[in-house]
Each structure stands twice: as structure tokens, then as C-alpha cells.
Amino acid sequence: MKKPAQSFFKLSETIPCSVCKQNIVLYDSAKSEYIACPSCYSYLHIVNQVECRLNKKLNQPEKVVVLKLGSTANIHGTDFQVIAYLEKKESNTIYAWREYILNSLEKGYVTLSEFNGHWNFIAGKEFLTDYKQPTNCGQNVNYKDIEYKLFNKYSPIVTAMLGEVDWDVVNERVKATEYIAPPFMIVKEVMNKPKHYTDYYIGEYLSSDEIATAFNLDKSSLPEQIGIGANQPSQAYYRWISSLKATCIATIVVLLLHVLFSVVKPEKELINDNFLITYDAKAGADAFKPFITPSFVMEDESSNIEFDIASGVDNNWLETTIVLVNEANNQTWEVSKGIEYYHGIEDGESWQEGSTEESILLSDIPKGKYHLNVYPSSGYTYRNNLFIRATANVSMLRNTLITIMILCLFPAICWYLMRNYEKRRWDNSDFSPFVKAD
Structure with a gap:
């Protein structure tokens, strides 16, 4: 049976505050060098196990500490204990956030940051498998063949603190740069004093549900989420x-x-002919004598038929009514289509509109023997031809x-x-x- 995370950590010790004389709890006395008094908010340097010296005074924390000092959690298979709480702000801005320092007995410190209810688990290379140094890629960085985009640059300042750490976290001055590839983030920290060095940390977005589960808390006790986190996973993207x-x-x-x-029901040409048409003076203006096409057979139970009509109209028009007739039962389908083509020159510019050919489609035509009754008309009485092509099972690419x-x-x-x-x-x-x- 796995032991609770708390049992893996040493029992707490105390040290008196050199300012207010109140006892301060230490959770990692062997490593801790700097501590903040929860009573008078003095920032103290630990000299030995019984003595500490004032370094500076800090502000009282403004926010509720939701992850209590000494509480434990298991994150990504590693047991952690909360040993410090920091409130930070970005230099010369109003942006502020909170950080919890978590300690692992085997691997050391990680940071759990929270800004507007969004949480990030930020760890160094000790916690990463197959760690490789990120490389510059323009203003972005590349890590394990993934490009992380530049999101923010800032200089953090500690305004309040509770708990203990093993370095002078309050007085250090770093320039931080964040690069994102949700749900991950790379944090680059550059320090110039007391010596120049650059560190990279990998951050991973954790949901409020994951934090609540890890620390056995009620989710409602955590800060409410506001807006979108810098590296918050996008459900819209997924x-x-x-x-x-x-x-x-x-x-x-x-x-x-x-x-x-197209393979099962290939196209079949039913009619492909140029028909002569004759003007019918007795039928009235624009009328031509109707005609009947040769018969053809539709072999499939249900098919479509596409009629392509064409005529050499020039600055004129032609219209035709086509009646598809089932010779077995005289059932009919009627369609009409017009062709018109005009062109000319106006103000020195040539123009044209219309076409000399058009198409008509009939669907769901049953099996049987058919012919067409064609009724043409045109604005040009000397028109003498009408091309008709009928095709069954036309591919419906459109x-x-x-x-x-x-x-x-x-x-x-x-x-x-x-x-x-x-x-x-x-x-x-x-x-x-x-x-x-x-």
C-alpha cells in the first residue's frame, strides 16, 4: 500500500523570528537559507539552526494562500510539499501573480504559478526526461523540434512571501522571457548579478480540476479563472x-x-445529332416546325438524362421545348431552354454576352423506350440547324x-x-x- 505523501517528508522544525520573536515553522531546515515570518512579514537570512537575521521587510500577502504551507501533493508521479508562497508583480506594471514553491525530496524545487486562476507547473531539467537545451529560432525558441512562440518579457519583483527557500529569492534580479506552445511553456531566466547565467524551465498548464485533485481540495476554494491562460490548451483547436x-x-x-x-452506371450516349429545322410561316412569328427524334432505350431502373443543345446564333436567339415521351405509356417530361449570343463594339471596346450552347438535366427517368418531341423557335427565320446531344447516367460532379x-x-x-x-x-x-x- 502506497504511503501518503506527507509521510515521505521530515517533521517540521521551528526557528524564532529575530524581529518579533515568534516561532517560524521550517519544513526543510537542512536546505533552507531564507525565510519569511508569517507574523511580522520580515524577510530573514538563516545564520544557523537557532538564529536568523533581518534582510528586509515585505508586504503582507494580499491574496488568500489556497495551498497551505506544509501541504502535500503528487504531481506527475512525484511527491511534493509546499514550502513557500510568493506574491510577485511585473516591474513597472500592475500585473501580479502568485507562486508556490514545491519541494521534492529526490529532485528539489518546482514552481506552481497561478495567474487569474490559471495554473502552471514549472520545473527545471532535473524533472525532465531527455532534456535538451532550447535553441533560438529568430525571436522564438525551439525545443525538441517544437517551436515555442515569444509571448512575454518581464522583470519579476517579489512583494510578499511566506515560507522558506534555499536562495535569496527576494533580492535576485532576473529578466524573464516566456515562450508558449500550449499546453507547454518555456521560461527563460537571465541573471546578471552576482554572475551572469541563463536558465531554462519547462512549464505545463494544469487545470483547476488537476490542482484540486492533487491537493485534495474543493475546486470552489481555488481562484476563479479569468480570461485565457498564456498556454491554456485550446479545445477550439482540438x-x-x-x-x-x-x-x-x-x-x-x-x-x-x-x-x-460512375463505374456501376457508366454514361451512355442516347442522341448525338445535328437536326435540320424549318421556319413555319403559318404558325406565326419565330415559329419553326416541330420534329421527332429517333427512339432510344433507357436500360437502368432509374437514370438521369442531360440534354446539350447548340446552334450557331449570332446576335440573335433560339429557344426550344423538349418533350421526353415514354413510348409504352405516353408519360412525358417537358423542359425548355433558350440560347442567345450577342456581341459588338461600343466606345471602341468589344463586348459579348450569352452562349451558343446550353444544358438541361432531367432526373429519375425510369427504364423504357423513349423519343423526343422538339419544338424550336428563333428570332432568325433562316436558322436551319439545332444540335442535340442526350446522355444518360451523367456523372454528377457538380x-x-x-x-x-x-x-x-x-x-x-x-x-x-x-x-x-x-x-x-x-x-x-x-x-x-x-x-x-x-
Whole structure:
């Protein structure tokens, strides 16, 4: 049976505050060098196990300490104990956040930061497997072949503290840079005094549910989330990726079905002829004598028929009514279509409109023997030809393309929501890529 995390840590000790004489609890007396008094908020340097000296006075913490000093948790398989609480602010700004210093007996310190209810587990290379030094990539950095984008630069200042640490956390002056690739973050810290060095830390976003579970707390006791965290995972992004994959699969299926139908029911030419037409003076203006085409057979139980008509109209028009007749039962389908083509020169510019050919489609035509009754008319009485091509089982590429376009609507909406989410995230950064893009 696994022991509770608390049992892995040493019993606490105490040391008197050199200012107010109140006892201060130490959870890691062997390592701790600096401590803050919870009674008078003095920042003290520990000289030995019974004596400490005043370094400076700090402010009283402004926020509620939700992760109590001495409390324990297991995060990513490692047991931790909370040994310090820090309130920090960004130099020359109003931005403030909180950090909890967690201690592992085997690996040392990690930081659990909280800003506007968003939590980050920030650890050094001791806690990372296959650690590699991040490399510069323009203003961004690359870590394990993933590009982390520059999000923030700042100089942190400690305004309040409780607990203990093994370094002078209050007086150190570092320049921090954050790079994000949600749900991860790289924190680069550069210190110039007492000596120059650069450290990198890897941060991972943790949800309030994960924090509450790890520390056995009621989620309602944690700070309320405000806005979007710098490296908060985007559910909108995952929805977009999922919709993109689903749409790609659906598109492939639609295209395969289109090909399958084309193979199972190949196109069949029924009529392909240029018919002579004759003006009928007795029938009135623009009227031509109707004619009947040769018979043809529809062999499939249900088919579509596409009629392509054409005529050499020039600055004129031709219109025809086509009646499809089932010779077995005289059932009819009637369609009409006009052709017109005009062109000329106006103000030295040539123009044209219309076409000399058009198409008409009939669907769900049953099996049987058919012919066409054709009733042409034209604005040019000397028109003498009308080309007709009838094709059964025409490939409905247009419908296929329309289906694919409809399928693409959902990922397009998901992309818009994802992009809007990212814009809101980057509103908190001075390095937003959306400023230039928009």
C-alpha cells in the first residue's frame, strides 16, 4: 500500500523570528537559507539552526494562500510539499501573480504559478526526461523540434512571501522571457548579478480540476479563472483538428462513391445529332416546325438524362421545348431552354454576352423506350440547324463538389472559432502575431 505523501517528508522544525520573536515553522531546515515570518512579514537570512537575521521587510500577502504551507501533493508521479508562497508583480506594471514553491525530496524545487486562476507547473531539467537545451529560432525558441512562440518579457519583483527557500529569492534580479506552445511553456531566466547565467524551465498548464485533485481540495476554494491562460490548451483547436480529419475522411468517401457510381452506371450516349429545322410561316412569328427524334432505350431502373443543345446564333436567339415521351405509356417530361449570343463594339471596346450552347438535366427517368418531341423557335427565320446531344447516367460532379463544399463548412467554422480563441489569448501579449496579420 502506497504511503501518503506527507509521510515521505521530515517533521517540521521551528526557528524564532529575530524581529518579533515568534516561532517560524521550517519544513526543510537542512536546505533552507531564507525565510519569511508569517507574523511580522520580515524577510530573514538563516545564520544557523537557532538564529536568523533581518534582510528586509515585505508586504503582507494580499491574496488568500489556497495551498497551505506544509501541504502535500503528487504531481506527475512525484511527491511534493509546499514550502513557500510568493506574491510577485511585473516591474513597472500592475500585473501580479502568485507562486508556490514545491519541494521534492529526490529532485528539489518546482514552481506552481497561478495567474487569474490559471495554473502552471514549472520545473527545471532535473524533472525532465531527455532534456535538451532550447535553441533560438529568430525571436522564438525551439525545443525538441517544437517551436515555442515569444509571448512575454518581464522583470519579476517579489512583494510578499511566506515560507522558506534555499536562495535569496527576494533580492535576485532576473529578466524573464516566456515562450508558449500550449499546453507547454518555456521560461527563460537571465541573471546578471552576482554572475551572469541563463536558465531554462519547462512549464505545463494544469487545470483547476488537476490542482484540486492533487491537493485534495474543493475546486470552489481555488481562484476563479479569468480570461485565457498564456498556454491554456485550446479545445477550439482540438475541435478544428478533429473536424479537419473527419472532413478529409468524408471527402474521400464522397469521391470514392462518385467514382463507384460512375463505374456501376457508366454514361451512355442516347442522341448525338445535328437536326435540320424549318421556319413555319403559318404558325406565326419565330415559329419553326416541330420534329421527332429517333427512339432510344433507357436500360437502368432509374437514370438521369442531360440534354446539350447548340446552334450557331449570332446576335440573335433560339429557344426550344423538349418533350421526353415514354413510348409504352405516353408519360412525358417537358423542359425548355433558350440560347442567345450577342456581341459588338461600343466606345471602341468589344463586348459579348450569352452562349451558343446550353444544358438541361432531367432526373429519375425510369427504364423504357423513349423519343423526343422538339419544338424550336428563333428570332432568325433562316436558322436551319439545332444540335442535340442526350446522355444518360451523367456523372454528377457538380453535386459531388457541392457536397464537399458543405462538408467543409464545419471545419471552416471550427477554424474561425479556433482563430478567435487564439486572438483572445494573444490580447495579453505585446508580441501578438494577429496585430500584423489584421
